[in-house]
Amino acid sequence: xxxxxxxxxxxxxxxxxxxxxxxxxxxxxxxxxxxxxxxxxxxxxxxxxxxxxxxxxxxxxxxxxxxxxxxxxxxxxxxxxxxxxxxxxxxxxxxxxxxxxxxxxxxxxxxxxxxxxxxxxxxxxxxxxxxxxxxxxxxxxxxxxxxxxxxxxxxxxxxxxxxxxxxxxxxxxxxxxxxxxxxxxxxxxxxxxxxxxxxxxxxxxxxxxxxxxxxxxxxxxxxxxxxxxxxxxxxxxxxxxxxxxxxxxxxxxxxxxxxxxxxxxxxxxxxxxxxxxxxxxxxxxxxxxxxxxxxxxxxxxxxxxxxxxxxxxxxxxxxxxx
Ligand code: GDP
Ligand code: CA
Numbered sequence: 001x002x003x004x005x006x007x008x009x010x011x012x013x014x015x016x017x018x019x020x021x022x023x024x025x026x027x028x029x030x031x032x033x034x035x036x037x038x039x040x041x042x043x044x045x046x047x048x049x050x051x052x053x054x055x056x057x058x059x060x061x062x063x064x065x066x067x068x069x070x071x072x073x074x075x076x077x078x079x080x081x082x083x084x085x086x087x088x089x090x091x092x093x094x095x096x097x098x099x100x101x102x103x104x105x106x107x108x109x110x111x112x113x114x115x116x117x118x119x120x121x122x123x124x125x126x127x128x129x130x131x132x133x134x135x136x137x138x139x140x141x142x143x144x145x146x147x148x149x150x151x152x153x154x155x156x157x158x159x160x161x162x163x164x165x166x167x168x169x170x171x172x173x174x175x176x177x178x179x180x181x182x183x184x185x186x187x188x189x190x191x192x193x194x195x196x197x198x199x200x201x202x203x204x205x206x207x208x209x210x211x212x213x214x215x216x217x218x219x220x221x222x223x224x225x226x227x228x229x230x231x232x233x234x235x236x237x238x239x240x241x242x243x244x245x246x247x248x249x250x251x252x253x254x255x256x257x258x259x260x261x262x263x264x265x266x267x268x269x270x271x272x273x274x275x276x277x278x279x280x281x282x283x284x285x286x287x288x289x290x291x292x293x294x295x296x297x298x299x300x301x302x303x304x305x306x307x308x309x310x311x312x313x314x315x316x317x318x319x320x321x322x
Contacts, residue, residue: 004029005318006193006200010213011035011050012067012247013239013304014206015057017317020310021204022058022137025318030137031200033193035208036122037142037149037183037216038165042099043081045109046116049166050213051126051141052108059133067247073102098171123192140196142217143189149212152180165212174249178256181211186219197226202318205236207302209250210269211257218273227273233321235276237302237313238266242282246303262286267293276320278302278313296320 005025007018009032018032032054039048049068056062056070063071084095101109108129115125121144130139149165153176160179168174197203208214218224227234243262245251251261259265263279267290270277277295279286280302290297298320304310 004201005204006031006033006196006202007204007206008214008217009034009050009054009206010208011038011053012057013237014050014208014213015054015062016304016310017204017206017237017314018054018137019058019060019307020304020312021314021318022135023307023311024314027135027137031193031196032137032139033196033217034139034141035213035216037147037212038169039146040148040164040166041093042101042109042166043094043096045101045106045113047099047101047109048112048122048126048141051129051139052105054139055108055129055133055135058135058137061133069100069102070104073104075100075102077101077103077106099166140193142193143191143220145185145189147186147189147216147219148184149216150182150184151178151212152182153178169249174252178249178253181215181253181257183216183219186216187221189220191217191220191223194222194226197223198230201233202321203227203230203234204317205234205270205274207237207239209239209245209248209253210266211250211253224273231273232275234274235278235298235317235321236266236270236274237278237317238263238280238283240266241280241302264289264293267295267297271295278317278320 034054035050053068061070063069078100081095082097085097088095122141123144126141150162151168152162155161239250254261254265263283263286267277271294277290278298278300284299287297300316
């Protein structure tokens, strides 16, 4: 079945948008194409943070305060893992205690890892997880092959080094300067969702970090071309509001990599693949500057502080390119 709405998605912002869209339209017509550049091995388990954030948020099971992981969570396994951190040899990644996995959340990582070891594709097992959570929208990883977002940083000791996305984002709390971003494996990976991009009534680029959440998806062969080919009905929501990210390093990262941390900077990045940008009311005075970049511009309330705001934003967004 081809979807009516295909949503290009990162983590929290995208997940909140998808929950709103699923409340606004028939969810069986929605396909979420989700970033997997953040994925990796943690304590021997394959963890896919953005996929899980989408699944848990649309299910209503997410921890609303943290924005990741499950509500009503406990941390007994992580506390117990800490015992082994004292005996782990130098250089070992065992007994990782900087990347927290809650007790209930661990079940998802156990299931995913066991299915991967049996030879299941990430796409197939992600659909199994979706069904276990009784969701009717489709959730697909951007590709089945592992693609790793790597970040060149200036570390706290002043040395330049290349680290995984989670070593930058979680271990260093994204408090170090970024010099470059790479998507290791992206050129060899095969995006299986291009037909969903071509055939959907409307494609939405969710409010996610343009560099490290939307960037890995765009790095796959043919994705930008597929979006550009139907640009008139591709619409994005700016993750930057009044010059800042709501959370996370998107604003700093844009500036460090030579872009502008504003709705105009977002417009420059998306104009080749997207006809319309939804910006927040606080940026209403930037409409003309966005349009000068060659995009249509729609002003709305875009801070999804509640499911109702997310639902209204979803209706405005798809209405903007209907
Ligand atoms: P992740 O959640 O860490 O995977 O990161 P994402 O790339 O998905 O999301 C981070 C970006 O989404 C930040 O730039 C946020 O400003 C933006 N974001 C998160 N929630 C919202 C929201 O409710 N509205 C808008 N407009 N942007 C949001
Ligand atoms: Ca993410």
